[in-house]
Amino acid sequence: MKRKLIFAAALMAATVLSGAASAKTFVYCSEGSPEGFDPGLYTAGTTFDAAAHTVYNRLLEFKPGTTEAIPGLAESWEISDDGLQYTFKLRPGVKFQTTEFFTPTRDLNADDVVFSYERQLKADHPWNKYVPGTAWEYFNGMGFPDLIASVEKVDDLTVKFTLKQKEAPFLANVAMPFASIMSKEYADKLEADGKMNQLNQMPLGTGPFAFVAYQQDAAIRYKAHPDYWNGKQKIDDLVFAITTDAAVRYQKLKAGECHLMPYPNAADVEAMKADPALTVMEQEGLNVAYLAYNTTQAPFDKVEVRKALNMAINKQAIVDSVFQGQATPAKNPIPPTMWSYNDAIEDDKYDPEAAKKMLEDAGVSGLSMKVWAMPVARPYMLNARRAAELIQSDFDKIGVKVEIVSYEWAEYLDRSKAKDRDGAVILGWTGDNGDPDNFLHTLLGCDAVGGNNRAQWCNEEFDKLVVQAKTTSDQAERTKLYEEAQVVFKREAPWATLDHSLSVVPMRKEVQGFVQSPLGDFAFDGVDLAE
Amino acid sequence: MLRFLLGRLAVLIPTFIGVSIIAFSFIRLLPGDPVALLSGERVMSPERHAQITHELGYDRPIVIQYLDYLWGVLTGDMGTSIVTKQPVLEQFLTLFPATLELSICAIIVAVVLGIPAGIFAALKRGTFFDQSIMGTALVGYSMPIFWWGLLLIILFSGILQWTPVSGRISLLYYFPSVTGFMLIDSLLSGQEGAFKSALSHLILPTIVLATIPLAVIARQTRSAMLEVLGEDYVRTARAKGLPPFRVIGVHALRNAMIPVITTIGLQVGVLLAGAILTETIFSWPGIGKWMVDSVFRRDYPVIQAGLLMIAGIIMIVNLIVDLLYGLINPRIRH
Numbered sequence: 008m009k010r011k012l013i014f015a016a017a018l019m020a021a022t023v024l025s026g027a028a029s030a031k032t033f034v035y036c037s038e039g040s041p042e043g044f045d046p047g048l049y050t051a052g053t054t055f056d057a058a059a060h061t062v063y064n065r066l067l068e069f070k071p072g073t074t075e076a077i078p079g080l081a082e083s084w085e086i087s088d089d090g091l092q093y094t095f096k097l098r099p100g101v102k103f104q105t106t107e108f109f110t111p112t113r114d115l116n117a118d119d120v121v122f123s124y125e126r127q128l129k130a131d132h133p134w135n136k137y138v139p140g141t142a143w144e145y146f147n148g149m150g151f152p153d154l155i156a157s158v159e160k161v162d163d164l165t166v167k168f169t170l171k172q173k174e175a176p177f178l179a180n181v182a183m184p185f186a187s188i189m190s191k192e193y194a195d196k197l198e199a200d201g202k203m204n205q206l207n208q209m210p211l212g213t214g215p216f217a218f219v220a221y222q223q224d225a226a227i228r229y230k231a232h233p234d235y236w237n238g239k240q241k242i243d244d245l246v247f248a249i250t251t252d253a254a255v256r257y258q259k260l261k262a263g264e265c266h267l268m269p270y271p272n273a274a275d276v277e278a279m280k281a282d283p284a285l286t287v288m289e290q291e292g293l294n295v296a297y298l299a300y301n302t303t304q305a306p307f308d309k310v311e312v313r314k315a316l317n318m319a320i321n322k323q324a325i326v327d328s329v330f331q332g333q334a335t336p337a338k339n340p341i342p343p344t345m346w347s348y349n350d351a352i353e354d355d356k357y358d359p360e361a362a363k364k365m366l367e368d369a370g371v372s373g374l375s376m377k378v379w380a381m382p383v384a385r386p387y388m389l390n391a392r393r394a395a396e397l398i399q400s401d402f403d404k405i406g407v408k409v410e411i412v413s414y415e416w417a418e419y420l421d422r423s424k425a426k427d428r429d430g431a432v433i434l435g436w437t438g439d440n441g442d443p444d445n446f447l448h449t450l451l452g453c454d455a456v457g458g459n460n461r462a463q464w465c466n467e468e469f470d471k472l473v474v475q476a477k478t479t480s481d482q483a484e485r486t487k488l489y490e491e492a493q494v495v496f497k498r499e500a501p502w503a504t505l506d507h508s509l510s511v512v513p514m515r516k517e518v519q520g521f522v523q524s525p526l527g528d529f530a531f532d533g534v535d536l537a538e
Numbered sequence: 539m540l541r542f543l544l545g546r547l548a549v550l551i552p553t554f555i556g557v558s559i560i561a562f563s564f565i566r567l568l569p570g571d572p573v574a575l576l577s578g579e580r581v582m583s584p585e586r587h588a589q590i591t592h593e594l595g596y597d598r599p600i601v602i603q604y605l606d607y608l609w610g611v612l613t614g615d616m617g618t619s620i621v622t623k624q625p626v627l628e629q630f631l632t633l634f635p636a637t638l639e640l641s642i643c644a645i646i647v648a649v650v651l652g653i654p655a656g657i658f659a660a661l662k663r664g665t666f667f668d669q670s671i672m673g674t675a676l677v678g679y680s681m682p683i684f685w686w687g688l689l690l691i692i693l694f695s696g697i698l699q700w701t702p703v704s705g706r707i708s709l710l711y712y713f714p715s716v717t718g719f720m721l722i723d724s725l726l727s728g729q730e731g732a733f734k735s736a737l738s739h740l741i742l743p744t745i746v747l748a749t750i751p752l753a754v755i756a757r758q759t760r761s762a763m764l765e766v767l768g769e770d771y772v773r774t775a776r777a778k779g780l781p782p783f784r785v786i787g788v789h790a791l792r793n794a795m796i797p798v799i800t801t802i803g804l805q806v807g808v809l810l811a812g813a814i815l816t817e818t819i820f821s822w823p824g825i826g827k828w829m830v831d832s833v834f835r836r837d838y839p840v841i842q843a844g845l846l847m848i849a850g851i852i853m854i855v856n857l858i859v860d861l862l863y864g865l866i867n868p869r870i871r872h
Binding site: 032040042050136139144204208222226228246249254258259262385420421424435436437458 | 568569570571572573574575576577579580581582583586590593594618620621622623624629632633688691692695696699702703704705706709710712715818819820821823824827828831834836
């Protein structure tokens with residue numbers, strides 16, 4: 008008997024050891040701590056990487072490496088002729104993750120979808136205010152409360168959305184992180200136990216990785232979801248090692264303490280490319296940085312003045328100095344990776360002499376203006392102060408005096424919205440869903456004046472085009488409308504478009520199957536490590 | 539003694555209330571509004587902004603908000619983070635052991651190296667040794683922590699590969715937190731190599747955090763020693779033929795220690811301030827990094843509670859220092 012026990016123990020030890028030896032752990036040096044684990048509550052990419060792209064799925068997903076929405080939890084959908092009803096057929100047999108904190112008893116069904124949307128939609132829903140100050144920021148920001156009339160369960164595997172008006176980007180919006188599908192069964196259990204807050208701390212979904220633990224500000228641990236509907240992952244464990252400093256992330260990558268890192272310092276990229284142990288992926292980011300004039304104030308209400316200023320800006324110098332080449336000068340308000348990008352448009356040529364003359368012809372002399380520089384680094388603008396200084400010296404050459412101003416970030420965002428704002432504002436945007444509407448209508452539409460439209464620019468011709476494109480479902484037709492809108496934009500010049508930054512992802516050579524997302528997400532579905 | 543202690547505790551109460559008012563009002567004096575920051579570049583509608591401000595209670599009169607917060611503190615409720623939606627006290631208790639562990643290691647290193655260095659420099663006053671120790675101390679004192687930390691990482695972790703780059707323990711080890719102190723938890727876990735890993739992760743951050751206190755303690759010890767060495771009783775002790783070890787170790791050092799202990803006590807504040815940068819460089823999950831993140835996010839409850847608790851710790855340490863005087867110098871009996 009004793010011998011048997013020893014043998015059993017030895018066998019167990021051997022199994023554990025071999026298991027440990029063959030377990031593949033992928034370590035991602037993430038750039039910050041997630042704010043929480045309920046993607047509906049937040050807007051930061053860091054949080055979405057940690058929760059939405061690991062634990063959860065959505066009805067539609069973005070095809071890896073593209074902004075094309077493809078079937079996710081919904082395997083098909085139908086749109087009614089009037090474009091107001093979307094009926095989604097759910098994939099049968101989708102399993103939720105089984106974790107130490109919850110064991111699901113049923114597969115995904117329509118109740119989960121209805122729950123996931125209604126908690127954000129209905130003010131009287133028990134989960135609508137389950138944590139203090141619940142803003143449902145994206146759901147509101149994308150206009151869903153004014154768009155969705157109802158979300159109904161038709162049968163166990165069919166859900167019908169009724170919209171109040173036609174909205175072509177709806178399918179792309181449904182693929183965004185805030186629209187992640189939760190388990191209603193898990194939520195019900197938490198509600199019954201009086202632990203609703205746990206939904207934001209211990210997430211449970213249908214995604215490729217199951218949540219194991221979060222050690223605050225240190226690491227997040229996941230394991231592969233064995234019954235994942237799209238097949239089990241090749242790696243066994245996924246760890247986010249939270250490393251806020253980019254230089255330290257690079258050292259960790261070099262030392263092999265992590266396999267992949269986001270957001271390297273621009274100055275380190277050359278050395279990374281030269282390192283034989285590393286691979287560096289590059290892609291134009293889905294972003295734009297701009298200088299928005301206040302088009303309602305003289306003399307910036309004159310197109311010629313704006314054009315002249317645009318011609319005076321040496322964008323290449325900004326790209327070289329601020330990004331050390333890790334960006335491209337922008338000519339359009341949408342990035343080149345986005346569909347409907349109008350490449351036929353010619354940028355205003357950098358020509359200080361012509362700019363000076365154009366200003367004189369417009370009757371403007373001795374102009375002095377303010378240029379607002381953001382106080383923080385964002386992916387589209389790493390150092391706005393430096394960019395502002397370059398613009399200051401460019402404008403000086405055509406006789407325009409610039410005073411650079413800045414405010415604390417929240418203050419900056421708030422004050423720059425004001426319709427009577429004094430000066431031109433440096434700001435930018437990172438796309439949410441790959442739809443041009445998310446740039447052109449959101450940032451330049453008449454509705455957005457006094458809000459996201461920092462140029463306070465309401466041009467009837469432009470607005471008509473983008474509103475029409477928003478309510479047209481045919482993509483070819485939409486492309487035409489957006490291309491035309493970009494022509495109007497260029498002619499009217501409400502902004503000086505500055506740059507589209509490159510998104511650079513360094514990783515160790517042994518990493519396989521990582522696909523860079525144009526949306527800037529870091530998703531590890533499908534990654535592997537070479538032996 | 540008891541009367542002294544009660545007296546000091548009585549002083550702590552108004553100090554504590556003063557700190558609570560400062561913590562509460564200063565963060566509100568900073569421009570920037572936590573509700574607007576929730577949405578980033580995306581613009582929140584004014585109605586929604588007003589609604590969330592109301593839900594969080596920030597539209598109430600400032601005095602009411604303060605009293606509410608003070609009542610919360612007195613009843614042990616430090617509020618809930620606006621960002622993570624978690625109880626602040628819970629987060630503090632999770633993160634504080636990491637800061638404490640690092641600070642204790644740093645202060646031990648600073649004291650163990652700083653005092654002998656100071657004594658040695660005093661004894662060899664004016665020599666090459668004295669000048670090089672004091673010169674090094676001056677450099678250490680003036681070193682920008684961020685740069686120093688990165689330099690050590692590049693040298694020891696990058697080029698020499700002797701130490702890990704950052705974190706508290708290798709990610710291969712995972713065990714539940716019992717005490718929150720990684721050195722102890724790694725021993726309790728029984729996992730082979732865990733303790734060694736935790737220890738190796740502590741080396742660089744400890745050096746970085748210890749640098750400034752070490753320099754200050756060495757300089758303070760040296761000047762206190764020099765002063766004492768010139769006293770009559772030291773000359774007397776030497777004259778009566780006591781061995782140099784006893785003269786310095788017992789007669790001189792004990793008297794020189796009083797200002798040094800004050801300095802060490804004051805270093806607690808320096809350590810907590812230094813921890814903010816050190817933790818950021820070494821991805822050390824402590825309260826320093828947590829507080830910095832919260833300032834950027836204008837997470838009022840976290841900043842208020844964090845400042846209050848840090849101030850409380852410093853007050854308690856100062857109290858302990860006051861009590862220690864009595865033990866070291868029998869002439870100061872309270």
